[in-house]
Amino acid sequence: MAEKRDYYEVLGVSRDATDEEIKKAYRKKAIQYHPDKNPGDKAAEEKFKEAAEAYDVLSNKDKRAKYDQFGHAGLDGQAGPDFSGGFGNLNDILRDLFGGGFGGFGGFGGFGGDDSQRQGGQRVYKGRDIRVRVRLTLEEIAKGTEKDIQIERNVPCPDCNGKGARNSSDIKVCPSCKGTGQIKRVVNSFFGQTVTYSTCQQCNGEGKIVTNPCHTCSGTGLIRKKETVRVRIPAGVEDGMQLTMRGQGHCAKNNGINGDLLIVINEIEHPDIKREGNNLIYTKVISVPEAVMGATVEIPCLDGKYNVKVEPGTQSGSVIRLKGKGLPTVNGYGTGDMYVKFIVWIPKKLSKEEKDIMERLAKSESFRPNPTKEDKSFFDKLRDMF
Ligand SMILES: [Zn+2]
Ligand SMILES: [Zn+2]
Incomplete structure (x- = not known):
């Protein structure tokens, strides 16, 4: 096995990072590499494990102090969470990180759907991808080039910070589902008890309701914005090739996950x-x-x-x-x-x-x-x- 990387380096934080910074860094890595989001991707799984281990140590005062003083040797094999029972639900991990409720980053649910998906709890939203075509001459393709691309994308509403309401007091836990986004029904029948869950009608599965929606975005948390994105196109690209700029697509409501910007190459035929x-x-x-x-x-x-x-x-x-x-x-x-x-x-x-x-x-x-x-x-x- 390769030598262990420095935990601070793994999370991309400085040695004097605060607990909050460490949390945030781990949240980012967990969203990026959790096996729920990367099914079958061994490399991502390893990265997730590495990040989880780093977080396990750096978020614990004792372990962090030992690590700071003696490095990996100081932990004597007690570093890292146990994955023998699986990786845990990403939703739960994120909720644990921020204590649930609607503070911090709000409710995260599942990942993967185009728009939103539920996984046991509230909804997490994923911004849609944006696909643009870039027309390039052979001369541009020979050298590689940079292009300024105009796009129109959903971005968090500046007046409510993407929350849909200007005051946090205007966002309330949904009384019907108590914030879970789901309604549990227990049906007793001849065959026994059946428990079913359905999306809460009152909050549309979001677990919260906005009593006084932001005027700017009508409570959606998003506004449409024209933006210019500079795209670096490497030399040698071919017609039909697609470049991906991660996270540069539409933003998602409730601080969800941004979509990607997909750049499709169109080669302009050379006259000669x-x-x-x-x-x-x-x-x-x-x-x-x-x-x-x-x-x-x-x-x-x-x-x-x-x-x-x-x-x-x-x-x-x-x-x-x-x-x-x-x-x-x-x-x-x-x-x-x-x-x-x-x-x-x-x-x-x-x-x-x-x-x-x-x-x-x-x-x-x-x-x-x-x-x-x-x-x-x-x-x-x-x-x-x-
Ligand atoms: Zn509800
Ligand atoms: Zn707004």
Whole structure:
């Protein structure tokens, strides 16, 4: 097993963090990594365990003092909660952290639903994701870029801090369900006693009712706001790829969990350059004299123009490779190439004089097709491309 990480580092707090700061840090980690939220994700589970252990020690005066003095050795194996009975309900963990009721962060319930979900207690809300398209040129994709994106999202109402009422005295525990959000019904029948739970009608399962709703947000706790988000787009992205900015989507009511901002890449087709994976393909049309006698031609790559040599005797359809002039891979390993395909332009109209020259050339031995073995294999390759 790897060496244990420093508990303060695990929670991301300083050595002189207050109990409240430690609580808050653990709450953040628990929401992020709890197995309820990451089913089947072993890495997240390990992170959750690590955070729970760190919190177990740092939230206990005795253990923290020992840890501060002697490090991990000072705890002599007594660190960390026991997970043999499962990880516990995230809802319960969060409630324990903040003493229940409606102080602190209010009621947290389950996670996972698109809008809200209940897990045994009150409702927790999850903000919806926002999906935006970003159109990028190949030049932008080659270098990576930053884009300012306009979005309109739900944010906590500034007048009531997202609570739906300006004064906390205007938020009351629901009298019907006593704050649980659920109504218990016990039915006695011939087969015995059946207990059923249903969502409380009076509070809509929230466990609390707002008696005097905030005017700004009509009690929803959220307002619509236009915002500009700067998005960093790495080099090498492809059309249809989706980048996720966690927590940058809609905020949720009652300090729930923010949705994500999903950025979908749209590649604007380049007028001259075709993309194939990380390679680029450019077709250069050259003249008959250039193909016959050789020349230097200009090739527009994404990072500028380059002079490229056309060898004397270049066949129409032949391809040269400009190494490293393609696109970088999005994970940063390696770069594609640019392939330049030469097409020889055959004139369609000739002057009398040009015709005379062509007729003379036609009699010349050099102009009679006489492909070598090498040429033949090149023509075969061309044929296979179609
Ligand atoms: Zn109720
Ligand atoms: Zn409000």
